[in-house]
Amino acid sequence: MAGALPVSPLAPAGFPELPVIGGVRFAAAEAGVRYKGRTDVMLAVMDPGTSVAGVFTRSATRSAPVLDCQAKIGGASDSGAAILVNSGNANAFTGRYGEESVAAICAAVASATGVPQGRVFTASTGVIGEPLPHDRILARLDTLTGALAPGAMEQAARAIMTTDTFPKGSAAQVEIKGRAVSIAGIAKGSGMIAPDMATMLVYIFTDAGYDQAALQSLLAELTDRTFNCITVDSDTSTSDSLMLCATGAADVDATGNPAFAEALHGVMLDLAQQVVRDGEGATKFVEIRVTGAASDADAKIHAMSIANSPLVKTAIAGEDPNWGRVVMAVGKSGAAADRDRLTIRFGDILVAENGWVSPDYREEDAARFMKGQELVIAVDIGLGAGAATVWTCDLTHQYIAINADYRS
Amino acid sequence: MAGALPVSPLAPAGFPELPVIGGVRFAAAEAGVRYKGRTDVMLAVMDPGTSVAGVFTRSATRSAPVLDCQAKIGGASDSGAAILVNSGNANAFTGRYGEESVAAICAAVASATGVPQGRVFTASTGVIGEPLPHDRILARLDTLTGALAPGAMEQAARAIMTTDTFPKGSAAQVEIKGRAVSIAGIAKGSGMIAPDMATMLVYIFTDAGYDQAALQSLLAELTDRTFNCITVDSDTSTSDSLMLCATGAADVDATGNPAFAEALHGVMLDLAQQVVRDGEGATKFVEIRVTGAASDADAKIHAMSIANSPLVKTAIAGEDPNWGRVVMAVGKSGAAADRDRLTIRFGDILVAENGWVSPDYREEDAARFMKGQELVIAVDIGLGAGAATVWTCDLTHQYIAINADYRS
Structure with a gap:
């Protein structure tokens, strides 16, 4: 399998020069x-x-x-x-x-x-x-x-x-x-x-x-x-x-x-x-930053729920600023959240706050943002001081192609 | 979106005749x-x-x-x-x-x-x-x-x-x-x-x-x-x-x-x-039966871990009897398991027992089984009397296609 796949578009320019480690x-x-x-x-x-x-x-x-x-x-x-x-x-x-x-x-x-x-x-x-x-x-x-x-x-x-x-x-x-x-x-x-x-x-x-x-x-x-x-x-x-x-x-x-x-x-x-x-099939590198959670542990549960959601990951693959799926992922995570205190940002774009889309939000801005290869999605839960940052990638056709016949 | 998609291959022959409900x-x-x-x-x-x-x-x-x-x-x-x-x-x-x-x-x-x-x-x-x-x-x-x-x-x-x-x-x-x-x-x-x-x-x-x-x-x-x-x-x-x-x-x-x-x-x-x-993009209907778990709750955790695993679901889409991914999903679920007591069956085929592939297992049998449209994967955990059955479908290219541009 290795070698048969094209190099990830998210790969570094090359292998770094590593120092010799004595011993x-x-x-x-x-x-x-x-x-x-x-x-x-x-x-x-x-x-x-x-x-x-x-x-x-x-x-x-x-x-x-x-x-x-x-x-x-x-x-x-x-x-x-x-x-x-x-x-x-x-x-x-x-x-x-x-x-x-x-x-x-x-x-x-x-x-x-x-x-x-x-x-x-x-x-x-x-x-x-x-x-x-x-x-x-x-x-x-x-x-x-x-x-x-x-x-x-x-x-x-x-x-x-x-x-x-x-x-x-x-x-x-x-x-x-x-x-x-x-x-x-x-x-x-x-x-x-x-x-x-x-x-x-x-x-x-x-x-x-x-x-x-x-x-x-x-x-x-x-x-x-x-x-x-x-x-x-x-x-x-x-x-x-x-x-x-x-x-x-x-x-x-x-x-x-x-x-x-x-x-x-x-x-x-x-x-x-x-x-x-190098995530299988990845075309986007995504940082999920959660702040304002009831605890650091809660923040990580929310962040991982977003990062693992197939619907969030496919929306990212499709360059669709479908922030409703981020709301869904927070809601299902099991950690404490209040719908009306959530704040969601895509990069610098304030998408939603106070339980609804921001009055200044323009979908075309977010759509432009989603075309980037490195994305930051930030969610403030609005409940406390808990924070966590996790990293993930999108879910693409290539992931299916790689994994539907890995052994074949 | 609705109407634009072909009818699921797993759909019933037609809408059933429903009785009139008085009131x-x-x-x-x-x-x-x-x-x-x-x-x-x-x-x-x-x-x-x-x-x-x-x-x-x-x-x-x-x-x-x-x-x-x-x-x-x-x-x-x-x-x-x-x-x-x-x-x-x-x-x-x-x-x-x-x-x-x-x-x-x-x-x-x-x-x-x-x-x-x-x-x-x-x-x-x-x-x-x-x-x-x-x-x-x-x-x-x-x-x-x-x-x-x-x-x-x-x-x-x-x-x-x-x-x-x-x-x-x-x-x-x-x-x-x-x-x-x-x-x-x-x-x-x-x-x-x-x-x-x-x-x-x-x-x-x-x-x-x-x-x-x-x-x-x-x-x-x-x-x-x-x-x-x-x-x-x-x-x-x-x-x-x-x-x-x-x-x-x-x-x-x-x-x-x-x-x-x-x-x-x-x-x-x-x-x-x-x-x-009618799962988005589904081509296989899969029943996951877990028995022998420490409790019914544990059985359901194992069953859902298998049913939600992207690697299990893509293997099913690829008709690959990749039972190692079932082992992986049991292992990661968080519920009690002992690697050496697992028994795995694909339909009637005994795939693995006592911590390893069954001596009678022939991959060509399992490959033939995987071509079916309705699959049963049964896992006995070997620890107790807990049981659960859940139902899921495979994860295909069509799921990505549907969800990467649902709103577009």
């Missing part, structure tokens, strides 16, 4: 798990002393690799770590066989890299319910370890793509205690996007040092403001995994440093928004 | 609220002694007519009742002007029919947020009252259509205490279908007598098993209204009669399923 090396290879003629396995190996944090899908039907990673997160960081990811097959709902695949891969990676098996993390993304032909991956392990290189992060980003139309990367640099620290991450994701914890596959690396437990807290907190604020189609993957590795190679401890947290937030938000920009 | 008369007219060249207003007038029950959307942005109806339900039944419905404009999110429209219509209908204003119920369906040109309706009131006839129920069903591709009617007859009792109902609905109480517009009439309070309880109970078990697109209307009128003309009190409740359930389920069969 981690990457490699990618063609294992032929499912796709032909492209890379489909990536390996990352981190030096001893690396702290590893991770957040994962809350799905009750989590994949075997996710369960294995969850059991391992939080372990000692003095022996290095490794991450192996394949695309084309999710190794999800594959019963006992799925667990055997994970065990076989972890054992082989441990043996090939010298990293203890308890510090080898894996992920698989692609079709659910088919056995993972892990022998094909094991057969490429020597190639992978032989190719490990500090600068091969873009190759890793390409190897984990499924229906993605472009590889996703982001980076930031920040000075901490007089030392330069780099953060760089990659992500994949395009459909089945409605994170309930982390979403999709995301791997972020930094050469800062960071206390293991504090890193886990920071990652969870920032995930709630980034990856948990995006949705393409309201469907939540069985495989969502987000890992953050702090190698310490820059020789500075960033634990608790606000500048580091801010830079990391920027990288995570950029990657999350890139996933939306 | 109620119908009329329809062309008021030109929005549509041209078709009827868009219906009036029903019930004799004194009619009990009227109603359930309505729980949306926080309910329309003015819904709020008015909710205030009136439960009133005395000794002076008759009337229902006026227009299509083309929902009179929702229209502020003070919306309330004035409702008041003007109720006053005029009361004056034209002799029914007290507190027993005049209205509904409006169509575009949200535009003022209802109620003068056009008032101008047709004399025509409507002059045309009132006991057998004009199909005309009423046609007048309330919006994006519906066929009018919806259903009837049952049942003997109670030696007397023949008839039940007949009409419905409209096609998109914005994910009832959270009643859904869409539904009007059911019977010539049985029935205690007012008991009728309300019966209607609410049966709604939970019919209209609250369907979904087209997970979007809940601001205007959903379901009313049940028992005229008593058959001179028999059906209060508490199980045969009556069963017949009424049949009519409601038929109408609810017809709404799904």
